[in-house]
Structure formats: C-alpha cells, structure tokens
Amino acid sequence: MALSIAFWVLAAVAVIAALGVMALRDVFRAALALILCFIAVAGIFVTLSADFLAAIQVLVYVGAVAILIVLGVMLTREVPHGNVSNRLVLPALLVAVVLVGVSVFVFTNPQTQWQISSAVPLAPTAGPLGLLLFDQDKYLLAVEIAPVLLLAVVLGAIALVREK
Amino acid sequence: MITLNHYLILSAVLFAIGLFGVLSKRNAIVILMSVELMLNGVNVAMVAFSRYIVPQMLTGQVFAIFIMLVAAAEAAVALAIIITIYRHRENIDITNINLMKW
Numbered sequence: 001m002a003l004s005i006a007f008w009v010l011a012a013v014a015v016i017a018a019l020g021v022m023a024l025r026d027v028f029r030a031a032l033a034l035i036l037c038f039i040a041v042a043g044i045f046v047t048l049s050a051d052f053l054a055a056i057q058v059l060v061y062v063g064a065v066a067i068l069i070v071l072g073v074m075l076t077r078e079v080p081h082g083n084v085s086n087r088l089v090l091p092a093l094l095v096a097v098v099l100v101g102v103s104v105f106v107f108t109n110p111q112t113q114w115q116i117s118s119a120v121p122l123a124p125t126a127g128p129l130g131l132l133l134f135d136q137d138k139y140l141l142a143v144e145i146a147p148v149l150l151l152a153v154v155l156g157a158i159a160l161v162r163e164k
Numbered sequence: 165m166i167t168l169n170h171y172l173i174l175s176a177v178l179f180a181i182g183l184f185g186v187l188s189k190r191n192a193i194v195i196l197m198s199v200e201l202m203l204n205g206v207n208v209a210m211v212a213f214s215r216y217i218v219p220q221m222l223t224g225q226v227f228a229i230f231i232m233l234v235a236a237a238e239a240a241v242a243l244a245i246i247i248t249i250y251r252h253r254e255n256i257d258i259t260n261i262n263l264m265k266w
Contacts, residue, residue, distance in 0.1 A: 007166045011174045018181040018201055027191055034197045041178075041204050048171070048215040053225050057207075060232050065200060065239045072193050072243040076250045085188045086259055092187035096180040103176035107169045114168055114217060121219035132226055139226055146233050153237040160244035 006047050014040035027073050027083050035066045052126040171212035178205030192246045192256040196239065203235045 017040060020033035038061040045054040106112055122128050133139050178201055185198025207228045214224025250256050 004166050007170065011170075014174070015177055015181070018178055021194070021197055021201065022181060022185050022189075027193060030194060030197065034200065037178075037201065038204065041208060044171070044174070044208055045211055047166075048211045050211050050215065050225050050228075053207075053211060053228055056229065056232060060236055061200070061204070065236055068239050068243055069193065069197060069200075072196075072246060075247055076193065076256050083194050084190050086190045089188045092184045095187060096184040099180045099183060100176055103180075104173055107172045107176075116168065116216050117219055119219045121215055122222065125222060125225060129222055129225060129229075132222055133229075142230060146230070149233070149237055153240050157240045157244040160241075160248050 003047055006043065010040045010043040010047065013037075014044065025083055028070070030083050031066065031070050031073055034069065035062055038062050038066060049121040049123070050125060052124075052129055168212055168216040171216075172209055175205045175209035175212065178202070178208065190257050190259055192249070192258055192261075193243075195258065196242050196246070199242075200235060200239065203231055207231055 014037050017033045017037035021030045021037065024030045024033060038057065042054045042057040042062070045051075045057055133143050182198045182200075182202030182205060185201065186195055189195050189198065210224040210228045210231070212224075214222060214228075218224075246256055249261060253261070255261075
C-alpha cells in the first residue's frame with residue numbers, strides 16, 4: 001500500500017516536472033524542472049528495489065549532468081528567445097500522443113503476457129551488481145571499455161571548447 | 165497494486181514527452197534536456213523489467229548503468245559542441261544552424 005502511494009506520487013511528480021521542461025519559458029527554470037524529474041525517477045528506482053541505481057541516478061544525473069546543463073544555460077545566457085518551439089509543434093504532439101497510445105494499447109492488451117516472476121528481489125543490490133559487473137564471463141569487457149569511452153569524451157570536450 | 169504495466173506506461177509517457185521536446189524545440193540545450201528525459205524513460209522500463217521478470221538477476225539494472233554512462237558522455241560532448249557553436253554564431257537556435265543541411 002505504501003508502495004502504491006509512493007509510486008503514484010513519484011510518477012505524478014516526474015510527469016509534471018517533465019511537462020514543465022517543455023512548458024516553462026525560461027530555460028533555466030526548465031533545467032530546474034529537469035532536476036526535479038531526475039530526483040523523482042530516482043525515487044521510482046527505490047520503489048523498484050534498485051537502491052544502488054537510485055544512488056547512481058542522484059550522483060550522475062542530479063550531480064553531474066544537471067550541473068553541466070545549468071552551466072551550459074549560463075554560458076549561453078544572451079540567447080534572446082528562451083524556450084521556444086519551431087513549426088513542428090503539432091506534428092510532434094501528434095507523434096508523441098500516438099506513441100503513448102500505441103504503448104498503452106500494447107501494454108494493457110490481454111494478449112501481452114509478461115512472464116512475471118514471483119521471486120523476492122535482491123534487497124541490497126550493490127554487492128550482487130559489483131559481482132556481475134566484474135565477472136569476466138559477464139560484463140567485465142564492457143566495464144573495461146567504459147573508461148576508454150569516458151577518456152575519449154573528456155579529450156573531445158576539451159579539444160572542442162579550447163581557445164585557439 | 166502496482167504492476168509492471170504501471171511502470172511501463174510511466175516510461176512511455178516520459179519517453180514521449182522527451183520525443184516531443186526533441187522534435188519541437190528550437191533551443192539546443194532544451195533539446196539536450198529532452199534527450200536526457202528520453203533516456204530516463206528507457207531506464208525506468210529497464211529497471212521495471214528487471215524487477216518484475218528476472219528479480220534475482222539484475223540484468224536490466226546493469227543495462228541501466230551503461231545507459232547512464234553513455235548519457236553522461238553524450239551530455240558532456242553535446243554541451244561542448246553547443247558552446248562551440250555559440251562562440252562562432254552567438255546563437256544556439258537549431259533552425260538557424262543549417263551549415264550542413266543538404
């Protein structure tokens with residue numbers, strides 16, 4: 001019961017904050033609404049018993065990506081128009097509504113039968129996740145490639161914004 | 165009772181809002197924020213599938229970690245590109261950035 005209330009509150013906050021990103025005229029306020037949406041999604045992860053992922057969500061999205069975006073908004077502060085739309089608003093709205101409609105239709109269709117497992121989810125997920133990520137038969141290669149990607153990203157970002 | 169469908173519909177709504185933003189906004193930073201919204205929607209679906217279908221295996225959570233990694237990398241590079249464009253053109257309106265438009 002508490003889980004249901006938590007889910008509905010967090011889902012409402014996430015969706016309203018996401019709509020706020022679209023609707024707010026000031027780009028900076030849109031970035032703040034985006035941060036609220038990230039925090040609500042972290043709470044959704046907690047209701048899914050993904051505690052480690054919720055912590056990572058707060059660290060990476062709220063801590064790093066949101067700060068990067070706010071920094072970007074501030075560095076491009078003199079842009080005159082703010083959060084405006086182009087001529088494709090109605091087609092884009094149509095595409096989004098059709099996507100949601102098709103998704104809801106497919107998910108709630110009685111022919112869609114997920115094989116729901118009744119097993120109890122792992123309670124602290126940090127240890128099992130670490131064992132999975134550093135198991136050489138599972139994801140160790142991806143974990144070793146990830147720092148190479150991050151190094152390339154850091155070098156690329158520095159090379160792009162460097163003063164000549 | 166909250167089921168897998170609730171989470172999947174939430175994920176679809178977040179993804180659709182992000183898609184609307186990517187298609188309809190003119191400010192490059194708002195488009196970047198919309199992409200992050202879409203990736204968050206995908207993450208919700210991944211973790212929900214992991215929780216309800218293979219609760220003991222954490223597969224979806226590992227995928228979600230890698231999605232977050234790529235999202236952070238993408239945000240860094242995209243902001244570097246946006247700031248470079250802003251330096252050259254004093255503007256980050258996507259409709260005016262048509263140098264490579266065919």
